[in-house]
Amino acid sequence: xxELMNYLREFNFASVFLRLVLAMVFGGMLGIERAxxxxxxxxxxxxxxxxxxxxAMMLGQYETELLTAMWANSIEAVGNKVDVVRFGAQVINGxxxxxxxxxxxxxxxxxxxxxTAAGLWASACAGLAIGAGFYECxxxxxxxxxxxIKIFPYIETVIVERARNMNIYVEFSDMSAVGEIISCIKGTxxxxxxxxxxxxxxxTLNPGAVFSIRLEKNISHxxxxxxxxxxxxxxxxxxx
Numbered sequence: 001x002x003e004l005m006n007y008l009r010e011f012n013f014a015s016v017f018l019r020l021v022l023a024m025v026f027g028g029m030l031g032i033e034r035a036x037x038x039x040x041x042x043x044x045x046x047x048x049x050x051x052x053x054x055x056a057m058m059l060g061q062y063e064t065e066l067l068t069a070m071w072a073n074s075i076e077a078v079g080n081k082v083d084v085v086r087f088g089a090q091v092i093n094g095x096x097x098x099x100x101x102x103x104x105x106x107x108x109x110x111x112x113x114x115x116t117a118a119g120l121w122a123s124a125c126a127g128l129a130i131g132a133g134f135y136e137c138x139x140x141x142x143x144x145x146x147x148x149i150k151i152f153p154y155i156e157t158v159i160v161e162r163a164r165n166m167n168i169y170v171e172f173s174d175m176s177a178v179g180e181i182i183s184c185i186k187g188t189x190x191x192x193x194x195x196x197x198x199x200x201x202x203x204t205l206n207p208g209a210v211f212s213i214r215l216e217k218n219i220s221h222x223x224x225x226x227x228x229x230x231x232x233x234x235x236x237x238x239x240x
Contacts, residue, residue, distance in 0.1 A: 009133035011061055023047075023054040023130045026142050027123050033149040034116055049098065049120050050127040053091045057131025060087035088128045095124045119149070164215045167240045170228060171208040177233035178209060184231050188224060189216040206235055 008015045024047055031046025099117030122145055129138045170181060178197065185192055194212040215224060221239060229237050 005135070008135070011058075011065055015133060016058060019054050019058065019130050019133065020051060022135070022138065023050040023127050026050050026126055026130065026138065029142065030119055030123055030145055030149065033146075034119060045098075046120065046123050049095065050123045050130070053088075053095075053124040053127025054131035056087045056091045057128045061132070063087075088131075091124055091128060092121075095121050115149075119145070161221055164217070166213060166215060166221055166224070168211045168213065168225065168228065169208065169236075169238055169240045170211065170234055171206045171236035172231075173206060173233040173235060175207055177231060180231050181209075181211070181228055181234070184227055185211065185213055185224070188219050188227065190214060190219070190224070208236070210240065 008018060027047035027050030028043055030050075031043040034046065035042030098120050102113035102116040102120070122141075126138055126141050126145070129141065172178070172181070175197075178195070182192065182195070191214045192211060193214065195209055196212075197209040198207060213224075215221070225237055225239060228234060
Protein backbone atom coordinates (compact mmCIF):
# COMPACT_ATOMS: atom_id res chain seq x y z
CA UNK A 1 0.00 0.00 0.00
CA UNK A 2 2.84 2.35 0.87
CA GLU A 3 4.53 1.71 -2.47
CA LEU A 4 1.28 2.44 -4.33
CA MET A 5 0.80 5.73 -2.51
CA ASN A 6 4.39 6.74 -3.22
CA TYR A 7 3.85 5.90 -6.90
CA LEU A 8 0.69 8.00 -7.03
CA ARG A 9 2.54 10.93 -5.48
CA GLU A 10 5.08 10.86 -8.29
CA PHE A 11 4.49 13.02 -11.35
CA ASN A 12 3.25 10.52 -13.93
CA PHE A 13 0.18 9.99 -16.09
CA ALA A 14 -1.59 7.76 -13.54
CA SER A 15 -1.19 10.28 -10.74
CA VAL A 16 -2.22 13.20 -12.98
CA PHE A 17 -5.36 11.34 -14.06
CA LEU A 18 -6.22 10.35 -10.48
CA ARG A 19 -5.77 13.86 -9.16
CA LEU A 20 -8.04 15.41 -11.77
CA VAL A 21 -10.72 12.76 -11.23
CA LEU A 22 -10.56 13.26 -7.45
CA ALA A 23 -10.83 17.01 -7.92
CA MET A 24 -13.87 16.58 -10.15
CA VAL A 25 -15.56 14.24 -7.66
CA PHE A 26 -14.59 16.34 -4.65
CA GLY A 27 -15.83 19.61 -6.13
CA GLY A 28 -18.96 17.96 -7.46
CA MET A 29 -19.92 16.47 -4.09
CA LEU A 30 -19.63 19.86 -2.40
CA GLY A 31 -21.32 21.72 -5.22
CA ILE A 32 -24.32 19.41 -5.52
CA GLU A 33 -25.45 20.35 -2.01
CA ARG A 34 -25.34 24.04 -2.90
CA ALA A 35 -27.16 23.36 -6.17
CA UNK A 36 -30.01 21.66 -4.28
CA UNK A 37 -30.51 24.92 -2.38
CA UNK A 38 -30.52 26.93 -5.63
CA UNK A 39 -27.33 28.80 -4.77
CA UNK A 40 -25.54 30.90 -7.39
CA UNK A 41 -22.44 28.69 -7.30
CA UNK A 42 -23.44 25.05 -7.54
CA UNK A 43 -22.40 21.70 -8.98
CA UNK A 44 -20.33 22.75 -12.00
CA UNK A 45 -18.88 25.88 -10.38
CA UNK A 46 -17.40 23.93 -7.47
CA UNK A 47 -16.17 21.26 -9.86
CA UNK A 48 -14.39 23.77 -12.08
CA UNK A 49 -12.83 25.59 -9.12
CA UNK A 50 -11.46 22.39 -7.59
CA UNK A 51 -10.10 21.06 -10.90
CA UNK A 52 -8.63 24.45 -11.77
CA UNK A 53 -6.79 24.61 -8.45
CA UNK A 54 -5.51 21.07 -9.00
CA UNK A 55 -4.26 22.01 -12.46
CA ALA A 56 -2.49 25.08 -11.04
CA MET A 57 -0.70 23.00 -8.43
CA MET A 58 0.30 20.34 -10.97
CA LEU A 59 1.53 23.07 -13.30
CA GLY A 60 3.85 24.21 -10.50
CA GLN A 61 5.12 20.66 -10.09
CA TYR A 62 5.59 20.33 -13.85
CA GLU A 63 7.58 23.56 -13.95
CA THR A 64 9.72 22.26 -11.10
CA GLU A 65 10.42 19.06 -13.05
CA LEU A 66 11.50 21.09 -16.08
CA LEU A 67 13.70 23.44 -14.08
CA THR A 68 15.45 20.64 -12.19
CA ALA A 69 15.80 18.23 -15.13
CA MET A 70 15.38 19.31 -18.74
CA TRP A 71 16.30 22.97 -18.23
CA ALA A 72 18.69 22.48 -15.32
CA ASN A 73 21.85 23.37 -17.29
CA SER A 74 20.32 26.48 -18.80
CA ILE A 75 19.00 27.69 -15.45
CA GLU A 76 22.38 27.10 -13.84
CA ALA A 77 24.15 29.04 -16.57
CA VAL A 78 21.76 31.98 -16.38
CA GLY A 79 21.55 31.86 -12.60
CA ASN A 80 17.81 32.51 -12.64
CA LYS A 81 15.81 31.65 -9.54
CA VAL A 82 12.15 30.80 -10.09
CA ASP A 83 9.62 30.04 -7.34
CA VAL A 84 6.96 27.88 -8.98
CA VAL A 85 5.14 27.36 -5.68
CA ARG A 86 3.55 30.76 -6.26
CA PHE A 87 1.08 29.16 -8.66
CA GLY A 88 -0.84 27.81 -5.67
CA ALA A 89 -0.65 31.11 -3.82
CA GLN A 90 -2.19 32.92 -6.77
CA VAL A 91 -5.10 30.48 -6.78
CA ILE A 92 -5.95 31.43 -3.20
CA ASN A 93 -5.81 35.12 -4.10
CA GLY A 94 -7.65 34.73 -7.37
CA UNK A 95 -10.59 32.82 -5.94
CA UNK A 96 -11.60 36.02 -4.18
CA UNK A 97 -13.33 37.44 -7.25
CA UNK A 98 -15.63 34.42 -7.45
CA UNK A 99 -16.41 34.58 -3.75
CA UNK A 100 -17.16 38.30 -3.95
CA UNK A 101 -19.62 37.65 -6.76
CA UNK A 102 -21.70 35.31 -4.60
CA UNK A 103 -22.00 37.63 -1.57
CA UNK A 104 -24.86 40.12 -1.66
CA UNK A 105 -26.72 42.31 0.82
CA UNK A 106 -30.47 42.12 0.23
CA UNK A 107 -33.03 44.86 0.71
CA UNK A 108 -33.91 43.18 3.99
CA UNK A 109 -30.39 43.89 5.25
CA UNK A 110 -29.49 40.20 5.01
CA UNK A 111 -26.04 39.06 3.91
CA UNK A 112 -26.40 36.16 1.49
CA UNK A 113 -23.75 33.96 -0.07
CA UNK A 114 -21.09 33.80 2.63
CA UNK A 115 -21.32 30.01 2.92
CA THR A 116 -21.12 29.64 -0.85
CA ALA A 117 -18.06 31.92 -1.02
CA ALA A 118 -16.36 30.06 1.83
CA GLY A 119 -17.15 26.75 0.13
CA LEU A 120 -15.55 27.92 -3.11
CA TRP A 121 -12.43 29.00 -1.24
CA ALA A 122 -12.25 25.67 0.62
CA SER A 123 -12.82 23.79 -2.63
CA ALA A 124 -9.87 25.62 -4.19
CA CYS A 125 -7.66 24.75 -1.20
CA ALA A 126 -8.73 21.11 -1.49
CA GLY A 127 -7.84 21.20 -5.17
CA LEU A 128 -4.36 22.41 -4.30
CA ALA A 129 -3.95 19.53 -1.84
CA ILE A 130 -5.11 17.02 -4.46
CA GLY A 131 -2.80 18.56 -7.05
CA ALA A 132 0.12 18.16 -4.65
CA GLY A 133 -0.74 14.48 -4.14
CA PHE A 134 -1.76 14.98 -0.50
CA TYR A 135 -4.61 12.45 -0.85
CA GLU A 136 -5.10 11.73 2.85
CA CYS A 137 -5.63 15.41 3.62
CA UNK A 138 -8.05 15.83 0.72
CA UNK A 139 -10.20 12.86 1.77
CA UNK A 140 -10.42 14.01 5.39
CA UNK A 141 -11.24 17.54 4.20
CA UNK A 142 -13.97 16.17 1.91
CA UNK A 143 -15.58 14.31 4.81
CA UNK A 144 -15.50 17.32 7.13
CA UNK A 145 -16.69 19.78 4.49
CA UNK A 146 -19.52 17.47 3.48
CA UNK A 147 -20.58 17.21 7.11
CA UNK A 148 -20.47 21.02 7.38
CA ILE A 149 -22.84 21.36 4.43
CA LYS A 150 -25.11 18.37 4.98
CA ILE A 151 -25.31 17.70 8.74
CA PHE A 152 -24.24 20.81 10.64
CA PRO A 153 -27.10 23.02 9.32
CA TYR A 154 -29.51 20.98 11.48
CA ILE A 155 -27.35 21.62 14.53
CA GLU A 156 -27.13 25.30 13.60
CA THR A 157 -30.93 25.51 13.34
CA VAL A 158 -31.36 24.12 16.85
CA ILE A 159 -28.80 26.55 18.26
CA VAL A 160 -30.34 29.55 16.47
CA GLU A 161 -33.86 28.67 17.62
CA ARG A 162 -32.67 28.59 21.22
CA ALA A 163 -30.73 31.85 20.93
CA ARG A 164 -32.14 34.89 22.71
CA ASN A 165 -31.05 37.39 20.05
CA MET A 166 -32.98 37.61 16.79
CA ASN A 167 -33.45 39.95 13.83
CA ILE A 168 -36.95 40.36 12.44
CA TYR A 169 -37.79 41.89 9.07
CA VAL A 170 -41.26 43.44 8.91
CA GLU A 171 -43.14 45.19 6.13
CA PHE A 172 -46.19 47.29 6.95
CA SER A 173 -48.81 49.35 5.17
CA ASP A 174 -47.78 52.71 6.67
CA MET A 175 -45.24 54.16 9.09
CA SER A 176 -47.77 54.46 11.91
CA ALA A 177 -47.47 50.70 12.41
CA VAL A 178 -43.87 51.06 13.66
CA GLY A 179 -44.98 52.32 17.06
CA GLU A 180 -47.46 49.46 17.46
CA ILE A 181 -44.80 46.90 16.51
CA ILE A 182 -42.37 48.35 19.04
CA SER A 183 -45.08 48.28 21.72
CA CYS A 184 -45.86 44.66 20.84
CA ILE A 185 -42.20 43.66 21.16
CA LYS A 186 -41.71 45.49 24.45
CA GLY A 187 -44.94 43.98 25.74
CA THR A 188 -43.24 40.56 25.73
CA UNK A 189 -40.39 41.91 27.87
CA UNK A 190 -37.92 41.81 24.99
CA UNK A 191 -35.21 44.45 24.60
CA UNK A 192 -34.87 46.31 21.28
CA UNK A 193 -31.28 46.99 20.29
CA UNK A 194 -31.80 48.63 16.91
CA UNK A 195 -34.51 49.51 14.40
CA UNK A 196 -33.41 49.98 10.77
CA UNK A 197 -36.27 51.48 8.75
CA UNK A 198 -36.51 51.54 4.94
CA UNK A 199 -39.31 53.82 3.80
CA UNK A 200 -39.66 51.79 0.61
CA UNK A 201 -38.80 48.09 0.61
CA UNK A 202 -36.78 46.67 -2.27
CA UNK A 203 -39.59 44.67 -3.90
CA THR A 204 -42.76 46.50 -2.83
CA LEU A 205 -44.10 49.99 -2.23
CA ASN A 206 -44.70 49.19 1.43
CA PRO A 207 -42.14 50.46 3.97
CA GLY A 208 -40.11 47.91 5.92
CA ALA A 209 -37.86 47.66 8.97
CA VAL A 210 -35.41 45.31 10.62
CA PHE A 211 -35.79 44.95 14.40
CA SER A 212 -32.80 43.63 16.37
CA ILE A 213 -34.07 42.32 19.71
CA ARG A 214 -33.22 40.10 22.67
CA LEU A 215 -35.98 37.78 23.85
CA GLU A 216 -37.01 36.83 27.34
CA LYS A 217 -36.66 33.14 28.22
CA ASN A 218 -40.40 32.60 28.38
CA ILE A 219 -41.02 33.36 24.67
CA SER A 220 -39.81 31.52 21.57
CA HIS A 221 -38.86 32.86 18.15
CA UNK A 222 -42.05 31.48 16.61
CA UNK A 223 -44.23 33.05 19.27
CA UNK A 224 -42.61 36.47 18.79
CA UNK A 225 -43.17 36.29 15.05
CA UNK A 226 -46.78 35.27 15.60
CA UNK A 227 -47.45 38.22 17.93
CA UNK A 228 -45.96 40.76 15.56
CA UNK A 229 -47.88 39.31 12.61
CA UNK A 230 -51.12 40.05 14.47
CA UNK A 231 -50.32 43.77 14.64
CA UNK A 232 -52.64 45.74 12.38
CA UNK A 233 -50.91 46.93 9.20
CA UNK A 234 -48.20 44.24 9.10
CA UNK A 235 -48.05 42.68 5.63
CA UNK A 236 -44.83 40.65 5.69
CA UNK A 237 -42.68 39.23 8.48
CA UNK A 238 -39.78 36.82 8.70
CA UNK A 239 -36.65 36.19 10.73
CA UNK A 240 -33.39 37.17 9.08
